[in-house]
Structures are given as structure tokens and as C-alpha cells.
Amino acid sequence: MKNGERMTISRATAAHGGTIGLHGIKKRFGSFQAVDDVTLDIRSNEFFTLLGPSGCGKTTLLRMIAGFELPTEGRVLLDGADISGLLPNQRPVNTVFQNYALFPHLSVAENIGFGLKMLGRPKSEVGAVVADMLKLVHLEGRGDHPVTQLSGGQQQRVALARALAPRPKVLLLDEPLSALDLKLRKSMQIELKRLQAETGITFVFVTHDQEEALTMSDRIAVMSEGQVRQVGTAREIYDRPADRFVADFIGETNFLTGTVERTEGRRATLRLATGATITAGLPDTATPSGAVTLVIRPEHADLVTAGAGTMDGTLGDIVYFGTDTHYHVHLDDGTDFIVRRQNSRAGSEGDAPETGHRIGVRFSDNAAQILKD
Amino acid sequence: MAIDARQIGEERQRKEIRDRWLLSAPALFLIVAASVGPLAIVVLYSFLAPGNYGDVKWAFSTEGWFNVFLSRDIFDGTVSLADAHFSIIWRSVKLAFITTLLCLIFGFPTAYFIATRTPHTRSLWLFLVTIPFWTNMLIRAFAIQEAIRSEGIVNTVLMTLGLISTPIQMLFTDFAVLLGMTYVFLPLMVLPLYASLEKLDFRLVEAGYDLYASRFGVLTRIVVPMVRPGIVAGSILVFVPALSSYVIPRVLGGGKALMIGNLIELQFGQGRNWPLGAALSVALVVVVLFVLLFYVRNTGKSGGGAHG
Incomplete structure (x- = not known):
């Protein structure tokens, strides 16, 4: 992919992304409840991500927006109008499929122009849009190539161009990057963000990769077992996870238990099982009392000499990750706690902690967040 | 005595190809015996003269092929295209x-x-x-x-x-x-x-x-x-x-x-x-x-x- 070269398409920037409303959506396959009462509002021009483990219902939800599945209950709205009963070819919504689903018997240009041709647009317009699209995805001069001879990354870009060419109000992307290798995936993430910004089309992106979701999305809906657990920006979801599932699924997390002693505004003072007293943030929608679970991200904690921190323990495994190192601490009350330290070249080897030694863990008051349940 | 490994490899390869031919031999035999052979007989018969009570006379004749495309009037011998065929x-x-x-x-x-x-x-x-x-x-x-x-x-x-x-x-x-x-x-x-x-x-x-x-x-x-x-x-x-x-x-x-x-x-x-x-x-x-x-x-x- 060529960097620096910024294409701006006048027709594209004029587009207005549609809004999607999902109202009480349920989908049952036989006895399996794939989607269980989902209500979501996706805003115009938004990069919205459905994030969750496989089988959580995110793809089923996407397929109901596309029209490939009909909801057992509930309504799908596009720009406020009910589209629940429309066929896929009647919805101004296009999909980038997981394995691209390019038409192998057609050339690159024929693939990209397929939607417009089916819409009955004149040949000259189809040709012009296809040329624009080839530029947009950096495939100039490849129009005549058979799609079967393209690399994975190129096929991915053809699939994107094909779905964008008819100017849908909403673009649906079903794990489009999962088949690419890491490096290509990173550059396609940037590419997707650029395309979304330039076209102004609402993107609904499905992924199980939390890092992909965090780096690309305006907002994320975290799903599990057919339900939406939390909707928010990447920062909201990472810093203030609503429940144990979200905290566990997004990033690495330490769970501690404690008892709330008193609350003051959106903060609570609580006593940990280890005996230490700390303050922690309360969840957005509830004010729990009594025994609670709280989460602390590994990078928000640090290692100190035993007795100097909030809790003490014995240092277990040390795992080197290149940019940082994970220290596994067995706390004295029996729980395991991970501390992440960024590696720096200047770091002196002398004070490096050693496995088996007594060690202290310290974290700031802002680091701890209490969970709803 | 030194053994040439490459020679052995080539020998084995040749044997493998020969074995595969052997595998297809029954099918090849059937095709030749039941299809090519009879077809050759049919081609041969098409260039012979008809016998009086069916069968053929062992004499070269293009009459069979002539009759595929043309027909000769029984009475005056004029030749016209074999419309019926x-x-x-x-x-x-x-x-x-x-x-x-x-x-x-x-x-x-x-x-x-x-x-x-x-x-x-x-x-x-x-x-x-x-x-x-x-x-x-x-x-x-x-x-x-x-x-x-x-x-x-x-x-x-x-x-x-x-x-x-x-x-x-x-x-x-x-x-x-x-x-x-x-x-x-x-x-x-x-x-x-x-x-x-x-x-x-x-x-x-x-x-x-x-x-x-x-x-x-x-x-x-x-x-x-x-x-x-x-x-x-x-x-x-x-x-x-x-x-x-x-x-x-x-x-x-x-x-x-x-x-x-x-x-x-x-x-x-x-x-x-x-x-x-x-x-x-x-x-x-x-x-x-x-x-x-x-x-x-x-x-x-x-x-x-x-x-x-």
C-alpha cells in the first residue's frame, strides 16, 4: 500500500452515512438463541464495531442488517424507516464478506462494477465509478486482471471497492481482516479508517479481535451470548468496563475482591481482601455496596520493594514481550496479579526483580474500577 | 564397488511409471478390445460390397458410402441426393x-x-x-x-x-x-x-x-x-x-x-x-x-x- 497518496473523491465526500436502529432484535435458530433482545442505535458517519467472541451473535446481527437473515422478533431501521421486511437487494446497504466472496469468473473491474450494473446505471457511469474505486483502493491498472490471481490483500481491497461502489448508506464488514497476516492487517486497519473518513459512509464492523476494535472504532458494542454487554468509545470500554465479561474480554485484567466501606460521589473507599484500603471508581449505571469485584489493568500497577506498596506477594513468571514485560505476582491472599512494565533500553539490569523473591505491588487510586455485578 | 544413488533413483522412477501403466492396463485393454477393435471392423465393412442375404462380399467398394449421401434411381440410374438419410x-x-x-x-x-x-x-x-x-x-x-x-x-x-x-x-x-x-x-x-x-x-x-x-x-x-x-x-x-x-x-x-x-x-x-x-x-x-x-x-x- 502506498502511503502519503491521499485520494479524495468528490462524489464520496458528498455522501451522508445512514443511521441504523435495532429495536428489540431477537433471532432464534431452532432452540439456539443467537441474538437475545438487542437494542442499538448506530449514528450517521460512525465507525461502529460489534465485538465479541465467536458465537456471540455479532455476525447474525450484521446479517440481519444486510437482510440475509430475518429477525424472529424486533425491527431494523435505516434512517428511521423500517427495513425489516426488505430483501437484501432492496436495502441500500452493502457487505464486505469474511472471505471476500469475489466472483471468480469476473475481472477486478467487473466485480467492482457489479452492483451498479445490477442497479441499471449507464455504462459510462459504471466505468467512471469503477475507475474512481480502483484509485481509491490503490489498484489502478489492475481492472482487467482476474480476481483469482490477486493476493489476499488485493482481494480484500477489491471486496471493499465492490461494496463501496454503489454508494451504500451503510457498509457492513464481517471480520474482513481475519484472513490477512499481521502486517497487512495493520495497514488495512489504517486504510479502512481512511476510506470511512473519505466516503462518509457509516461502517458497521464485526470482529473478535479486541485490539482491532479499540484502534479503529468510534464506538464499540461488546457482545456475549446474544446480548450487548456494553456500548461506548474504546476508552470508556477499556477504562470503565461495565461487567466482568467486558473487563476480561478487552485487554488483560486483574480482578480483586473487596468490601465497600463508603461512597463519595462516583468514588468508593473499600477494603481489599488483602487488608489494604484503597479508593476506586464506581460503574456508570449502578452503585454497588458490600462485597464487590474491582479491576486493575496490568499497566496501571507497578512493582516496588515488599511492604512499600498496596499489597505484597511472591514474584512468579516473568514474560518478555519485546515492548514490555509481564510480571506474574502471587499475592499473599492467594490471587494472581499481573504487572506490566514497559521495557526501556536505559533500564539498568541491576534492580531487575527476580522470580521467587518477595515483592510489593503498588497502584494509584485512579487505577481501580469497581464492576457492576 | 560404488553405487550410484542417482542411477538407482532413476531406475525406481522408471519402475513407478511402468507400474502405473500396469494399473491402467485392464481399462486400456477393454477400450481397445471393445471399442477401437469393433469400430475398425465397422470402418472396414463400410468399404466392402453387400452380400445377397446380408453379410458382405470381400471386395472393395465405395457403394456403401455412396449410398449414405446419394441415391441411384432403380429404373433409370439417375443420381440424386439421399434426402431421406x-x-x-x-x-x-x-x-x-x-x-x-x-x-x-x-x-x-x-x-x-x-x-x-x-x-x-x-x-x-x-x-x-x-x-x-x-x-x-x-x-x-x-x-x-x-x-x-x-x-x-x-x-x-x-x-x-x-x-x-x-x-x-x-x-x-x-x-x-x-x-x-x-x-x-x-x-x-x-x-x-x-x-x-x-x-x-x-x-x-x-x-x-x-x-x-x-x-x-x-x-x-x-x-x-x-x-x-x-x-x-x-x-x-x-x-x-x-x-x-x-x-x-x-x-x-x-x-x-x-x-x-x-x-x-x-x-x-x-x-x-x-x-x-x-x-x-x-x-x-x-x-x-x-x-x-x-x-x-x-x-x-x-x-x-x-x-x-
């Missing part, structure tokens, strides 16, 4: 072509239906498709004859209902021959079509709908190009035996709706002109070869179904 050959090609088309029209939806069932029920449907093979073709032809003859069940029902007052003449018409051949050859179309459709990636169908294609658009622009190999295979499997079909036109076409197979039979039987029969047989083989060449060349070029 040409019209029968043309009829045969026409009926075989229409049969192929009908099998395609009826077979495609059937194969599509089977391919879109759950894997478990598919085998049941395929099994049902093959059931007609259990009964001899001759018996099935007579069954059709029984159904469509003037006093048969179809005419009886129609007359009882008062829809018609006199029986419709269906037996011994082109309709009867087409009905019989389509019925008999339909499984030969369904099975290769199913094999292609079963491999079809139905996400491509979804992609087509997603990109605003109608049902017809998805069928003609995505499904048909993707299953082209199956269509080609099925068409060949139907067309070739339909062209040389013998039992069906004999039973359902009677003496009026002759096909080339019946004409050949006539020369070896009542006609007592084996060289002419042999020449007609060779001509049929040549027609089939040309049709196949034309078909394969025209359908192979578009290169559809790269994933087929």
Missing part, C-alpha cells in the same frame, strides 16, 4: 438437441433443489433420482407407450373429464420420442449438475443479492457461469446417447419418427445392406465427434467455473 440425420440431431435442452430445463431446478438441502437429506434425494436406473429402459419405454396411447390412461382421463372428445394422437409422434428421451436421460443431466452445484459457494449468491441482483440476475450472472462445467458434462452425457438413441424412437416413435439409430438397424436387418449400415454408423460417430469438438471449444473458452 439427410432428413433422418437432421431429425436425430434436432431431437437430441431438444432433449438436451429439456433435460437442462427440468434438471437444473432439480439439481439446485437437491444441492440446497441439508447434507443428510441430499443423499436421499440423489437416491430417488437414480431409482429409474433399476428398471430396464425397454420396459420403461413400454410403460410410457401404455400411458400415452389412444386408449391409455392420459387420454382416458382427459375424455372422462370431458376436456377432449376424441383421443389425442401422442404415440408415434416426435412428442412421444422427446417425452421418452427426456425421461430416460434426465438423471444423466441431474447428477453432473448436482456435482457442480454442490461445490458452489453460496456466499457468492448472497454477495449477488447484496449487490442488488434480482433472482434472475443471480442465476444468469453468478450461478450459471459457476456451474458451467456441470452443464457441459451433463449436456454431453445426454446429447451423445440421445443422438444414437434406438430403443425409445423404436417403441415410442414407431415407423414414422425414425432416428439414425433405427436407420442403421434397418440396414443390418430388413435392408440387408451391411456396408451402408456400417457407413451410416461411421457417419454418426463423426457427427458426434464434431458436435463434441464444437461444444467443448465454445464452452471451454469462456473459462467459467475456475472454482468449479
Whole structure:
């Protein structure tokens, strides 16, 4: 992919992304409840991500927006109008499929122009849009190539161009990057963000990769077992996870238990099982009392000499990750706690902690967040 | 003594190739003994003179081939084109072509239906498709004859209902021959079509709908190009035996709706002109070869179904 070269398409920037409303959506396959009462509002021009483990219902939800599945209950709205009963070819919504689903018997240009041709647009317009699209995805001069001879990354870009060419109000992307290798995936993430910004089309992106979701999305809906657990920006979801599932699924997390002693505004003072007293943030929608679970991200904690921190323990495994190192601490009350330290070249080897030694863990008051349940 | 490893490797490779030839030997023997050999005899007979009571006289003659294309008047010896032969050959090609088309029209939806069932029920449907093979073709032809003859069940029902007052003449018409051949050859179309459709990636169908294609658009622009190999295979499997079909036109076409197979039979039987029969047989083989060449060349070029 060529960097620096910024294409701006006048027709594209004029587009207005549609809004999607999902109202009480349920989908049952036989006895399996794939989607269980989902209500979501996706805003115009938004990069919205459905994030969750496989089988959580995110793809089923996407397929109901596309029209490939009909909801057992509930309504799908596009720009406020009910589209629940429309066929896929009647919805101004296009999909980038997981394995691209390019038409192998057609050339690159024929693939990209397929939607417009089916819409009955004149040949000259189809040709012009296809040329624009080839530029947009950096495939100039490849129009005549058979799609079967393209690399994975190129096929991915053809699939994107094909779905964008008819100017849908909403673009649906079903794990489009999962088949690419890491490096290509990173550059396609940037590419997707650029395309979304330039076209102004609402993107609904499905992924199980939390890092992909965090780096690309305006907002994320975290799903599990057919339900939406939390909707928010990447920062909201990472810093203030609503429940144990979200905290566990997004990033690495330490769970501690404690008892709330008193609350003051959106903060609570609580006593940990280890005996230490700390303050922690309360969840957005509830004010729990009594025994609670709280989460602390590994990078928000640090290692100190035993007795100097909030809790003490014995240092277990040390795992080197290149940019940082994970220290596994067995706390004295029996729980395991991970501390992440960024590696720096200047770091002196002398004070490096050693496995088996007594060690202290310290974290700031802002680091701890209490969970709803 | 030093052993040359490369020499041993080459020796082993040569042995492997020889072994593979041995594996195919039974099939090759059958092909040569049962197909090429008899065909050579037929070609030879087409250049001999007819015997008085059938059989051949061992004398070179082009009379057989002459009679395929031309006919000599018995009384004044004037030579004219053998119209009867040409019209029968043309009829045969026409009926075989229409049969192929009908099998395609009826077979495609059937194969599509089977391919879109759950894997478990598919085998049941395929099994049902093959059931007609259990009964001899001759018996099935007579069954059709029984159904469509003037006093048969179809005419009886129609007359009882008062829809018609006199029986419709269906037996011994082109309709009867087409009905019989389509019925008999339909499984030969369904099975290769199913094999292609079963491999079809139905996400491509979804992609087509997603990109605003109608049902017809998805069928003609995505499904048909993707299953082209199956269509080609099925068409060949139907067309070739339909062209040389013998039992069906004999039973359902009677003496009026002759096909080339019946004409050949006539020369070896009542006609007592084996060289002419042999020449007609060779001509049929040549027609089939040309049709196949034309078909394969025209359908192979578009290169559809790269994933087929």
C-alpha cells in the first residue's frame, strides 16, 4: 500500500452515512438463541464495531442488517424507516464478506462494477465509478486482471471497492481482516479508517479481535451470548468496563475482591481482601455496596520493594514481550496479579526483580474500577 | 564397488511409471478390445460390397458410402441426393438437441433443489433420482407407450373429464420420442449438475443479492457461469446417447419418427445392406465427434467455473 497518496473523491465526500436502529432484535435458530433482545442505535458517519467472541451473535446481527437473515422478533431501521421486511437487494446497504466472496469468473473491474450494473446505471457511469474505486483502493491498472490471481490483500481491497461502489448508506464488514497476516492487517486497519473518513459512509464492523476494535472504532458494542454487554468509545470500554465479561474480554485484567466501606460521589473507599484500603471508581449505571469485584489493568500497577506498596506477594513468571514485560505476582491472599512494565533500553539490569523473591505491588487510586455485578 | 544413488533413483522412477501403466492396463485393454477393435471392423465393412442375404462380399467398394449421401434411381440410374438419410440425420440431431435442452430445463431446478438441502437429506434425494436406473429402459419405454396411447390412461382421463372428445394422437409422434428421451436421460443431466452445484459457494449468491441482483440476475450472472462445467458434462452425457438413441424412437416413435439409430438397424436387418449400415454408423460417430469438438471449444473458452 502506498502511503502519503491521499485520494479524495468528490462524489464520496458528498455522501451522508445512514443511521441504523435495532429495536428489540431477537433471532432464534431452532432452540439456539443467537441474538437475545438487542437494542442499538448506530449514528450517521460512525465507525461502529460489534465485538465479541465467536458465537456471540455479532455476525447474525450484521446479517440481519444486510437482510440475509430475518429477525424472529424486533425491527431494523435505516434512517428511521423500517427495513425489516426488505430483501437484501432492496436495502441500500452493502457487505464486505469474511472471505471476500469475489466472483471468480469476473475481472477486478467487473466485480467492482457489479452492483451498479445490477442497479441499471449507464455504462459510462459504471466505468467512471469503477475507475474512481480502483484509485481509491490503490489498484489502478489492475481492472482487467482476474480476481483469482490477486493476493489476499488485493482481494480484500477489491471486496471493499465492490461494496463501496454503489454508494451504500451503510457498509457492513464481517471480520474482513481475519484472513490477512499481521502486517497487512495493520495497514488495512489504517486504510479502512481512511476510506470511512473519505466516503462518509457509516461502517458497521464485526470482529473478535479486541485490539482491532479499540484502534479503529468510534464506538464499540461488546457482545456475549446474544446480548450487548456494553456500548461506548474504546476508552470508556477499556477504562470503565461495565461487567466482568467486558473487563476480561478487552485487554488483560486483574480482578480483586473487596468490601465497600463508603461512597463519595462516583468514588468508593473499600477494603481489599488483602487488608489494604484503597479508593476506586464506581460503574456508570449502578452503585454497588458490600462485597464487590474491582479491576486493575496490568499497566496501571507497578512493582516496588515488599511492604512499600498496596499489597505484597511472591514474584512468579516473568514474560518478555519485546515492548514490555509481564510480571506474574502471587499475592499473599492467594490471587494472581499481573504487572506490566514497559521495557526501556536505559533500564539498568541491576534492580531487575527476580522470580521467587518477595515483592510489593503498588497502584494509584485512579487505577481501580469497581464492576457492576 | 560404488553405487550410484542417482542411477538407482532413476531406475525406481522408471519402475513407478511402468507400474502405473500396469494399473491402467485392464481399462486400456477393454477400450481397445471393445471399442477401437469393433469400430475398425465397422470402418472396414463400410468399404466392402453387400452380400445377397446380408453379410458382405470381400471386395472393395465405395457403394456403401455412396449410398449414405446419394441415391441411384432403380429404373433409370439417375443420381440424386439421399434426402431421406439427410432428413433422418437432421431429425436425430434436432431431437437430441431438444432433449438436451429439456433435460437442462427440468434438471437444473432439480439439481439446485437437491444441492440446497441439508447434507443428510441430499443423499436421499440423489437416491430417488437414480431409482429409474433399476428398471430396464425397454420396459420403461413400454410403460410410457401404455400411458400415452389412444386408449391409455392420459387420454382416458382427459375424455372422462370431458376436456377432449376424441383421443389425442401422442404415440408415434416426435412428442412421444422427446417425452421418452427426456425421461430416460434426465438423471444423466441431474447428477453432473448436482456435482457442480454442490461445490458452489453460496456466499457468492448472497454477495449477488447484496449487490442488488434480482433472482434472475443471480442465476444468469453468478450461478450459471459457476456451474458451467456441470452443464457441459451433463449436456454431453445426454446429447451423445440421445443422438444414437434406438430403443425409445423404436417403441415410442414407431415407423414414422425414425432416428439414425433405427436407420442403421434397418440396414443390418430388413435392408440387408451391411456396408451402408456400417457407413451410416461411421457417419454418426463423426457427427458426434464434431458436435463434441464444437461444444467443448465454445464452452471451454469462456473459462467459467475456475472454482468449479
